[in-house]
Amino acid sequence: MPFIQALVNLAGHIALLLWGTHMVQTGIQRAFGPGLRSFLGHALSNRAKSFMAGLVVTAILQSSTATSLMTSGLAASGLVGLVPALAVVLGASVGTTLIVQVLSFNVAAVSPALILIGVVLFRRAKNPQIHDLGRVFIGLGFMLLALHQLLEALADYAGSPAFEAVLSAISATPLLSLLLAAVVTWAAHSSVAVVLLVMALSAKGLIDPYQAFALTLGANLGTAINPVVEGHTDNDLSSRRLPIGNLAMRILGVAVAFALLPEITHLLTSLDGDGARVVANFHTAFNLVVALAAMPFLSRVADLLVRLLPERQDDSDPSSPRYLDxxxxxxxxxxxxxxxxxxxxxxxxxxxxxxxxxxxxxxxxxxxxxxxxxxxxxxxxxxxxxxxxxxxxxxxxxxxxxxxxxxxxxxxxxxxxxxxxxxxxxxxxxxxxxxxxxxxxxxxxxxxxxxxxxxxxxxxxxxxxxxxxxxxxxxxxxxxxxxxxxxxxxxxxxxxxxxxxxxxxxxxxxxxxxxxxxxxxxxxxxxxxxxxxxxxxxxHGELMQSRMIPSTPRLVQPEGV
Incomplete structure (x- = not known):
């Protein structure tokens, strides 16, 4: 019975964390989504600007999945090229790590103030954008509150035999842990929430840095699966070039990082011994290194994707052009x-x-x-x-x-x-x-x-x-x-x-x-x-510029006439 109660408490805290993350993402998308999509469409002139655009938009949206889906839509419709689109998703991966960096510090004390501000804006504001920003503040408050409660719950149950058995299973097979984290991230639609959970476990010393890094790699892999699954549902594989290219680069980066994980663990733990901070640093460093390593080869990656996923004309698709030769x-x-x-x-x-x-x-x-x-x-x-x-x-x-x-x-x-x-x-x-x-x-x-x-x-x-x-x-x-x-x-x-x-x-x-x-x-x-x-x-000169009858100037008679 105590074990079941512990699981329910932990699940409730995790659910609050997921819901807070969801509120932040949806609030930002409702308030600024159309403007951010337009910003993306105008900022993709070269790969450097595209990278920064993806980083900025994702830092605001707090969802690399949302940025990837928006960019996939622009790329599939032909509005942007594949190379700058790939640069955007690389920037998005770095942008989503910024909130993790902020929350790795002890900022739980501001959660009540954030929730209070959010409720006032949400209930009182007549402006739709301010109303949606209230939703964002409430979500941030829930995230901080959930993290604080999660840390306390983990400290209470750290010594229980059942909990230690679960953690032992995770540490015994790091590769399986990586895949499990990928599946959970895909199901939760949020790498931020999963990485924050890993940070909480690491902060309490319940998992060592090696295990935490393996789980973090899984979260980075899982977040690249969502755009592949949820992208365009048509039969034209060319519309999936961007999400598949992003997933391929992510798999290669995870494979290399996993192979070098012992050396990476030794290096990062020697620089910072704080359990939460070291996970946040690894999360940011991994995405930044993958982006810097892939940027010079984006043209070759794009060419390979075009060859492997050629555009297919579907005559049965009513939205497919037929006469534009x-x-x-x-x-x-x-x-x-x-x-x-x-x-x-x-x-x-x-x-x-x-x-x-x-x-x-x-x-x-x-x-x-x-x-x-x-x-x-x-x-x-x-x-x-x-x-x-x-x-x-x-x-x-x-x-x-x-x-x-x-x-x-x-x-x-x-x-x-x-x-x-x-x-x-x-x-x-x-x-x-x-x-x-x-x-x-x-x-x-x-x-x-x-x-x-x-x-x-x-x-x-x-x-x-x-x-x-x-x-x-x-x-x-x-x-x-x-x-x-x-x-x-x-x-x-x-x-x-x-x-x-x-x-x-x-x-x-x-x-x-x-x-x-x-x-x-x-x-x-x-x-x-x-x-x-x-x-x-x-x-033919038969269209009036206005339906109003032209006014004729009145003659003003001099006074006394």
Missing amino acids: PSAKETPIVALQGAAREVLRLVDTLGEMLDGTKAALSTTDRRALSALRQKDNVIDRINLAVKQYLTSIEPDELSVADRRRMDEILLFSTGLEHAGDVLDQNVLPHLAKRLRRGVKFSRESEQELGSLLDRLQVNLRTAAALFMSQDERVARMLTDEKIVFRKAERDGTNQHFNRMREGDLNAAETSSIHLDLLRDFKQINSHLVAAAAYPILEQ
Whole structure:
């Protein structure tokens, strides 16, 4: 019974440590994640800057896994090269050791203050970023509190026979300990938490430095497994080049360090005898040495990964480009025609989303909404591929007409992508809200929304025809459709307020969602008009810069006249 109680206490302290680490990571990602991802995308010009970018971002995020996954997404989409991406993950490995260095000192006394500050920010702040920073402070406080309690618990149970038996098993087979730590790190999704646990054991003298270093190597190996497992799930192995390359470098570094572990242990213990500090120093030194040793060979590593994991074109993947022939870029007119054909695939996908949206007006199947969101991902990926393809064409090879056509293709593709985003980010959440509340549209409301979706389908086909024909008459006809959607939104608003005045709460609730959908449908139609019709009307001088009537200056009469 005492042994079970001891295990429960230790497990509770470890769980608090893991939860605190999770709160810090998620709080930072929510507060600064998009900005950090954008920073990564702009900082990857060479391997030195990439290394520092990975170190800084991971020091902020406190998750090398999160940094690796973000970089994998950028590399898989072609936004960054493989060499700077590999440099980022090397920097990320060093960045994640900084919090371990800080927590290796005795800073547990500040945990109550951190939790207090965090709770105040979390509960009182109206700014979302400040709210998420409160989560970070609470998580840091939990981490320090868990470490303090863990050290006390380990001191209490250090002399128990069962505990000594477990530690003896760990020390008997260092290689097995290394693999066990790797598995635990992969399952916990946090090398920081596992290394902190090893530091706690070492600080109390429950394991010697050799055993602690072996466990730390396992934690460094386990953290490289997560991006491989959780990265891109498609069948194109080229998207896994970065995480597999990082794992390969990590395996090689761990193998060399494990072979030299006796000498490394003697060197580091002679420099610092503190159990916690020596583990933190080894953790930082290992990652720094691996990074410095691998940096000069990143180009060769990248070439090897490209040969072993070639890019595979999957014709069954709807988001895979089909008409963007790289060899056609030598003949811009052919490349532009291929890009235009690729953009028409966006029209088909957006049309499928509109059909699915109409069906979702009355459906009770939430899986249908998830399927529609996947179609928006298809639109995003094809649009990105088209932009990358066209912007990679040598500008000097383009005539004035070619450049104009390129701008038309890019504008139309971007407009379709924006329309898909409105469906994904606005329309589908409103329909999901209807399902959560368990309400239904009235027959009149469903018919009105359905007819507007039918009209959007017609306008989408008109926009596609206009994109190919560039006919001025069709452009004017498509522009006139904005009047229809403005009138529908105005009428819907008036009906909504009438229902509110009549006290029909159920109808008022559905009419509120109805009104939001009308506004979204109007925005989708505006994107179609702006992408297809406005460039043609502007080219022919038929597009007003403003809908306001030009004001005429008043004549001011002199006083006394």
